[in-house]
Amino acid sequence: MWKLIKSRLSWWAVGVGTLFLIVQVMSNLSLPTITSDIINKGVANSDINYIWHSGYKMMFIAFIGVIGSVVNVYFASTQAQKVGNKIRHDLFEKVSFMSDFEFEKFGDASLITRTTNDVIQIQNVMVMVLRMMLMAPIMLIGAGFLAYNKQPELTAVFLVSLPVLAIFVGIIMYFAVPLFKSLQKKIDRINLVFREGLTGVRVVRAFNQDKFEQDRFADANHDYMKTGITVFTIVSFMFPIMTLVMSGTNMGIIWFGGQLISNQTMQVGNLVAFMTYAMQILMSFMMLSMVFVFIPRASASAARINEVLATKNSVVDGENLTAGSGSDNNTATLDFNHVSFRYSGAERAAIDDADFHAKAGDTVAIIGGTGSGKTTLISLIPRLFDVETGNIKLDGTNIEQLSQHDLHDEVAFTQQKAVLFKGTIRENMLYGNEEATDDDIWRALEIAQTGEFISKDGDGLETFVEQDGDNFSGGQKQRLSIARTLVKKAKVYIFDDSFSALDFKTDADLRKALKDDPEMQKSIVIIVAQRIATVADADLILVMDGGKVVGQGNHEELKADNETYREIIASQIKEGDQK
Numbered sequence: 109m110w111k112l113i114k115s116r117l118s119w120w121a122v123g124v125g126t127l128f129l130i131v132q133v134m135s136n137l138s139l140p141t142i143t144s145d146i147i148n149k150g151v152a153n154s155d156i157n158y159i160w161h162s163g164y165k166m167m168f169i170a171f172i173g174v175i176g177s178v179v180n181v182y183f184a185s186t187q188a189q190k191v192g193n194k195i196r197h198d199l200f201e202k203v204s205f206m207s208d209f210e211f212e213k214f215g216d217a218s219l220i221t222r223t224t225n226d227v228i229q230i231q232n233v234m235v236m237v238l239r240m241m242l243m244a245p246i247m248l249i250g251a252g253f254l255a256y257n258k259q260p261e262l263t264a265v266f267l268v269s270l271p272v273l274a275i276f277v278g279i280i281m282y283f284a285v286p287l288f289k290s291l292q293k294k295i296d297r298i299n300l301v302f303r304e305g306l307t308g309v310r311v312v313r314a315f316n317q318d319k320f321e322q323d324r325f326a327d328a329n330h331d332y333m334k335t336g337i338t339v340f341t342i343v344s345f346m347f348p349i350m351t352l353v354m355s356g357t358n359m360g361i362i363w364f365g366g367q368l369i370s371n372q373t374m375q376v377g378n379l380v381a382f383m384t385y386a387m388q389i390l391m392s393f394m395m396l397s398m399v400f401v402f403i404p405r406a407s408a409s410a411a412r413i414n415e416v417l418a419t420k421n422s423v424v425d426g427e428n429l430t431a432g433s434g435s436d437n438n439t440a441t442l443d444f445n446h447v448s449f450r451y452s453g454a455e456r457a458a459i460d461d462a463d464f465h466a467k468a469g470d471t472v473a474i475i476g477g478t479g480s481g482k483t484t485l486i487s488l489i490p491r492l493f494d495v496e497t498g499n500i501k502l503d504g505t506n507i508e509q510l511s512q513h514d515l516h517d518e519v520a521f522t523q524q525k526a527v528l529f530k531g532t533i534r535e536n537m538l539y540g541n542e543e544a545t546d547d548d549i550w551r552a553l554e555i556a557q558t559g560e561f562i563s564k565d566g567d568g569l570e571t572f573v574e575q576d577g578d579n580f581s582g583g584q585k586q587r588l589s590i591a592r593t594l595v596k597k598a599k600v601y602i603f604d605d606s607f608s609a610l611d612f613k614t615d616a617d618l619r620k621a622l623k624d625d626p627e628m629q630k631s632i633v634i635i636v637a638q639r640i641a642t643v644a645d646a647d648l649i650l651v652m653d654g655g656k657v658v659g660q661g662n663h664e665e666l667k668a669d670n671e672t673y674r675e676i677i678a679s680q681i682k683e684g685d686q687k
């Protein structure tokens with residue numbers, strides 16, 4: 109935890125906060141001595157002036173103490189907030205650059221818990237540490253010293269009360285600490301079930317599994333609640349035990365102190381001050397114990413956060429990078445040279461010796477059965493994963509020699525699942541290219557065949573997009589995603605099964621518009637598809653089966669001599685889906 113906090117802490121603020129904390133503790137420590145003086149000198153001698161004078165002094169010192177406390181709380185809280193803010197920022201940045209490998213390792217529910225709840229645990233403990241953990245030792249030593257000064261013999265009482273308190277606190281910590289740690293894992297589980305229930309709400313309803321999902325969530329929720337109740341019940345023993353020990357200590361002090369007073373070896377005022385110091389000593393001990401109860405929970409959270417921050421991204425920028433891919437758009441080339449790739453832990457290669465070449469103006473279509481490796485193949489181009497053997501060259505430059513930023517500038521990607529953001533159509537389109545003009549956006553929207561639902565006569569680019577694009581149909585969302593990809597100026601445009609949600613006519617119109625657009629002639633278009641009709645016009649068709657490119661050529665060539673391609677055609681004739 110220390111490692112996580114120290115580099116993000118502002119040390120001058122901690123210094124100033126500690127200074128004011130010392131002021132507060134000094135004020136707290138000096139008040140009992142003044143009280144004892146009021147009793148010993150003012151009350152005993154009926155000296156009203158002395159009592160008033162000491163009263164003013166007490167008020168002044170108490171006021172200084174309040175200022176010390178307020179300033180210290182301010183610095184402790186702002187530091188905790190700032191450190192939390194920096195950790196969340198760093199986590200988000202780290203997660204933004206993670207490849208799918210790293211995402212799968214943690215799971216998104218756990219990443220969310222780590223960025224929210226785990227950070228809050230650290231913030232809470234930071235406030236405790238910056239206040240209690242610094243205050244308690246100063247107060248413990250100060251009050252112990254002053255109590256000893258008032259009446260050394262009486263300090264023997266602590267030889268009993270402190271060990272008794274330590275034993276009870278030790279027992280509480282022994283049971284509470286492991287439970288505190290397990291609470292974090294249980295929050296992960298709640299997040300996971302909640303997230304799955306939310307994102308899959310339609311599937312859940314369609315299969316009438318509402319009850320099953322509710323029970324699943326109730327189980328996770330109940331499990332968390334049970335552990336929470338157990339741990340906080342255990343911790344709640346702290347306060348009654350503390351009260352018991354304090355009362356016992358007071359009784360001891362009054363018992364022995366009373367005897368010392370009757371022997372005239374102690375003044376009444378000293379007894380009162382001693383009792384206050386005794387409370388301060390026990391309170392300090394208690395504060396330290398509380399901090400030590402909560403630190404392990406925060407340490408567990410810190411370990412979970414550090415695990416994310418320390419994760420090495422499997423896709424990283426290499427050294428000696430080439431600036432840009434080295435040629436203008438008109439000469440764009442893409443070469444897959446004997447590329448193989450295997451998912452971590454997988455026995456079989458997901459891509460086995462893929463070798464093909466494309467140039468500006470080409471449309472490359474990839475077809476094959478489900479699980480044949482189409483998505484994996486195109487994911488290698490923007491380096492969502494790195495190739496295992498072979499290489500991919502863009503304009504003759506190995507893509508691993510380009511910075512990821514430069515590479516992503518050259519490659520525009522539409523995923524299988526359309527993703528839209530809440531906002532306007534314009535905002536969504538500018539996501540593809542923030543410098544795009546309205547004309548650029550309308551050009552992209554026209555190619556993507558959005559005319560039937562986004563028109564210049566209506567709200568146009570100001571049309572509102574709900575969260576996840578929920579106010580559009582699947583096919584409309586897909587067309588908007590395609591338009592956003594086209595707004596970007598890129599050398600390679602990839603459409604991963606993006607046309608499957610479109611009806612045949614729209615699919616054909618869109619591909620024709622793509623082909624006819626002069627801008628697209630400068631780029632390479634890669635289309636992953638399941639339908640023969642979608643791929644038939646492509647300049648190069650790659651037929652995939654079991655991770656291998658088992659055929660490449662145009663429609664006529666493949667129809668003539670590729671068995672797998674013919675099987676796909678045959679299967680689609682049966683479905684009445686062939687061109």
Ligand SMILES: Nc1ncnc2c1ncn2[C@@H]1O[C@H](COP(=O)(O)OP(=O)(O)OP(=O)(O)O)[C@@H](O)[C@H]1O
Nearest residue numbers: 208451454458476477478479480481482483484485
């Ligand atoms: N993240 C992953 N981790 C491990 N294996 C994976 C992962 N993603 C895909 N695979 C495996 O790699 C193979 C190719 O998957 P891929 O998604 O590339 O196929 P696809 O042809 O795009 O399928 P579909 O048409 O169904 O989308 C499959 O056997 C799949 O199980």
